[in-house]
Amino acid sequence: MxxxxxxxxxxxxxxxxxxxxxxxxxxxxxxxxxxxxxxxxxxxxxxxxxxxxxxxxxxxxxxxxxxxxxxxxxxxxxxxxxxxxxxxxxxxxxxxxxxxxxxxxxxxxxxLVKRSLQKAATMNISLMLDNKEAPLDNDPQYISLQRFIKPIDINTFISAESKGDYLVVNIAHNGKVEELAVTTTLEEFQTENEHFEQLFRCRDEVIINKNKITWVEGNAAGYRLRMHPKLPSVFVSGEKAAEFRKQMDYC
Known part of the structure; x- marks a missing residue:
């Protein structure tokens, strides 16, 4: 039947x-x-x-x-x-x-989940072994931020996210997170600071400082990055996942 x-x-x-x-x-x-x-x-x-x-x-x-x-x-x-x-x-x-x-x-x-988790685990091992805190420099480097007077040391910069007509910049200061709102675009910010190798555009609206990554979480869609205990995780888009692994030296 x-x-x-x-x-x-x-x-x-x-x-x-x-x-x-x-x-x-x-x-x-x-x-x-x-x-x-x-x-x-x-x-x-x-x-x-x-x-x-x-x-x-x-x-x-x-x-x-x-x-x-x-x-x-x-x-x-x-x-x-x-x-x-x-x-x-x-x-x-x-x-x-x-x-x-x-x-x-x-x-x-x-x-895909298993592969992403394996790569994330490898990255986390390296993050724990490497001290990514930049040493104090007598001649610090500052990121360029239009229409903002206060200089921002690249070693304190965490991330920048485009929100409407504003660019929200997060910086670390004495263990705390300071949030700045600037009237500029993410494209302008990226162009002005492209000489900093530690900056990475993990998706269309977010740029991060790779040296501030504390933990990497893997899933089928890509990666989530922990930048600071007081900040939400940052998602790496699927289109940027391969580039992210390459920049982290884990192709």
């Missing part, structure tokens, strides 16, 4: 031939899907992959496979040439294929 009354639609009355044809059609469709991955590798890279893209990819694959299966059965005269026949086939494909797809997705997610 076959589910979804598939026994009534066997090709030549043979369930094995039917399964072979369905599997072959699905395989061809998956090869077409693989073509998109090869054509746009950057869009499908781990660094740029998101949950939203995964959901869209799942929907696309289910619809494309259902379309192929519906065409096969339509040519055979088994499924009616209307929306109800197509929706019936789509329901069958989703019911049969969603669970295996979910299993593969969970395996991939687990792999």
């Amino acid at each position: 076959q589910p979804f009354n598939l026994g009534n639609r066997n090709i030549l009355g043979n369930p094995y031939i039917t399964a072979l044809v369905y599997a072959g059609g699905s395989y061809i469709i998956m090869l077409i899907n693989f073509f998109w991955i090869k054509l746009f590798p950057r869009s499908f890279s781990d660094e740029k992959w998101t949950l939203g893209k995964e959901i869209l990819m799942c929907i696309y694959q289910m619809i494309s496979i259902a379309t192929a299966m519906w065409l096969i059965n339509y040519i055979r005269g088994v499924f009616p040439p209307n929306i109800h026949g197509y929706l019936d086939m789509l329901w069958i494909v989703v019911s049969v294929g969603f669970f295996p797809y979910l299993v593969v997705l969970l395996i991939r997610h687990t792999y």
Whole structure:
């Protein structure tokens, strides 16, 4: 007995031939899907992959496979040439294929989490072994900050985040965090201070001082950085994860 009354639609009355044809059609469709991955590798890279893209990819694959299966059965005269026949086939494909797809997705997610955690652990070991506190310098270097009179030593700078029309700058002073709001843009700040190698733009709206990182947390999407006990963790976007590992010397 076959589910979804598939026994009534066997090709030549043979369930094995039917399964072979369905599997072959699905395989061809998956090869077409693989073509998109090869054509746009950057869009499908781990660094740029998101949950939203995964959901869209799942929907696309289910619809494309259902379309192929519906065409096969339509040519055979088994499924009616209307929306109800197509929706019936789509329901069958989703019911049969969603669970295996979910299993593969969970395996991939687990792999990405494990890889990210391993790299984060390596970074944390180095952070504990290295003393990133810069020694006192008789000639300190100051970051350039337009329309702000008070000089800011690069060794006290923690992060800068764009918030609307303002740039919020966090600096460490006597163990405390001081927050400054400046009317400038993150792009201007980055251009004026690009000679400081310790500055890193971890996502579109945030620049950090790598020497102020105290802990790295890894997950499937990327990394979260602890900069100071009194500040929330800073997220490294997936697109910047590879560059972050490279700058931290952990490619």
